[in-house]
Amino acid sequence: MSEHEPTEVTREQAEEAVRTLLRWAGEDPTREGLLDTPRRVVKAYGDWFSGYQIDPGEYLRRTFEEVAGYDEMVVLRDIEFESHCEHHMAPIIGRAHVGYLPTSRVVGISKLARVVDAFARRFQVQEKMTSEIARCIQENLQPAGVAVVVDASHECMTTRGVHKRGVSMVTSQMLGAFREDARTRAEFLDFIGIHGGRR
Numbered sequence: 627m628s629e630h631e632p633t634e635v636t637r638e639q640a641e642e643a644v645r646t647l648l649r650w651a652g653e654d655p656t657r658e659g660l661l662d663t664p665r666r667v668v669k670a671y672g673d674w675f676s677g678y679q680i681d682p683g684e685y686l687r688r689t690f691e692e693v694a695g696y697d698e699m700v701v702l703r704d705i706e707f708e709s710h711c712e713h714h715m716a717p718i719i720g721r722a723h724v725g726y727l728p729t730s731r732v733v734g735i736s737k738l739a740r741v742v743d744a745f746a747r748r749f750q751v752q753e754k755m756t757s758e759i760a761r762c763i764q765e766n767l768q769p770a771g772v773a774v775v776v777d778a779s780h781e782c783m784t785t786r787g788v789h790k791r792g793v794s795m796v797t798s799q800m801l802g803a804f805r806e807d808a809r810t811r812a813e814f815l816d817f818i819g820i821h822g823g824r825r
C-alpha cells in the first residue's frame with residue numbers, strides 16, 4: 627500500500643484534528659494512552675482512504691487477448707471490501723460481485739477485486755460505488771456488458787442512528803447485455819446465488 631500523501635493538508639494538521647475530536651469527546655489528548663493515537667488514526671485513514679491515489683482504470687489496461695476463444699460470462703463473486711460512508715465516515719462492510727461478458731479481451735481476475743478496493747477506499751455512497759465499479763470496467767475493458775451487485779451493511783445504521791443490526795443494502799448496476807437481456811442478467815444472478823430476489 628502506498629503511503630498516503632495529501633496535497634494540501636499536512637500530517638501534523640490531520641493529527642491536530644484528531645486531538646480536537648478527542649478533546650471534543652471529553653478526553654485529554656495529552657494523557658499517556660492517547661499520545662500516539664493521532665498518529666495511529668492518521669495512518670489508519672491513509673490506509674482506508676488510499677483509493678484517491680489510485681486510477682482504477684489502470685488495472686484494466688493490461689489485458690489478455692484471445693483466451694482460447696472464450697466468449698462467455700466471467701464472474702468474480704464474494705469480493706469482500708471495507709469502505710466508509712460519506713455521510714458519517716462510518717464503515718461500510720460488504721461484498722461485491724462483478725461479472726462481465728468479454729468480447730475479445732479478458733483481464734486478470736485479481737484486477738476486478740483491485741478495482742472494487744480502489745473505489746471502496748474512498749468516502750462512498752453505496753449506489754455511487756456500485757455504478758463507479760461498473761462504469762470503470764465498461765469504459766476500460768469495453769466488454770459486451772458489465773454487472774455489479776454490492777451487498778453491504780452500514781455501521782452508521784447498525785452501531786448508531788436507527789440501530790438496525792442484520793440489515794444489508796443491496797445495489798446493482800447492469801450495463802450492456804446485462805441490462806438489455808433478461809436471460810444474461812438471470813444467469814449472472816444465478817452465478818452469484820441470487821434466485822428470484824433471495825439469496
Ligand SMILES: Nc1nc2c(ncn2[C@@H]2O[C@H](COP(=O)(O)OP(=O)(O)OP(=O)(O)O)[C@@H](O)[C@H]2O)c(=O)[nH]1
Pocket residue numbers: 711712713750751752753780782783786787788
Ligand atoms: N442511499 C444511501 N444512504 C446512505 C448510505 N450510507 C448512509 N446512508 C444514509 O444517509 C442518510 C443520512 O441522513 P441524515 O438525516 O442526513 O443523517 P442522520 O441525521 O445521521 O440520519 P440517521 O442515520 O437516520 O440518524 C441516512 O439515512 C443513512 O442511513 C448509502 O450508501 N446510500
Ligand SMILES: [Zn+2]
Pocket residue numbers: 711712713714715716780782783
Ligand atoms: Zn452513514
